[in-house]
Amino acid sequence: MYPNPGYMGFPSRLRKARQSASHNPSGLTEPASRSTLSGWEQGQRLPRLDAVERVAYVLGLSPAFLAFGIESDASQPTIGSRCEGVASRLREARTARGLSALTLATGAGLSHNAVRSTETGASMPSIATAEALAIALGVSPGWLAYGLGPMELPGRRRVAASPAPSPG
Numbered sequence: 001m002y003p004n005p006g007y008m009g010f011p012s013r014l015r016k017a018r019q020s021a022s023h024n025p026s027g028l029t030e031p032a033s034r035s036t037l038s039g040w041e042q043g044q045r046l047p048r049l050d051a052v053e054r055v056a057y058v059l060g061l062s063p064a065f066l067a068f069g070i071e072s073d074a075s076q077p078t079i080g081s082r083c084e085g086v087a088s089r090l091r092e093a094r095t096a097r098g099l100s101a102l103t104l105a106t107g108a109g110l111s112h113n114a115v116r117s118t119e120t121g122a123s124m125p126s127i128a129t130a131e132a133l134a135i136a137l138g139v140s141p142g143w144l145a146y147g148l149g150p151m152e153l154p155g156r157r158r159v160a161a162s163p164a165p166s167p168g
Helices: 006-020 034-041 049-058 063-068 082-096 101-108 112-119 127-137 141-146
Strands: none
Touching (some): 049 141, 082 141, 101 112
């Protein structure tokens, strides 16, 4: 993983946004409990993509900005949530690069099961997991997690597909 991943700034972005919006933790109890928000702001826990999205919209922010510090559209989707598409975007990016789930998992420092459960929609990843996958794929974490911004993230390394065996 590259130094200073975007999710590392999540606690301070959340705290600043909450303070500037004059929200106290108890004012955000619908998207997250007070103890949960406190844990996020103190960096004790990292939220899943869906939780960040709910809190971001309450604060009038883009979920990509709140999660990763990436400026993007803050408008709420008319149906569902933006993070619901993470499974299909992950599968799309992985297959476009010719990677197996195991190769991607290795490149992202995750288990094969973490990649598979995210790709099938069986689990919603944390912001750290989503960013690790995005970096390994060479795509923007904001695009992978929420479909916001451009897909490609210039200047980032991605996992290389295994070379094809040479003809004998």
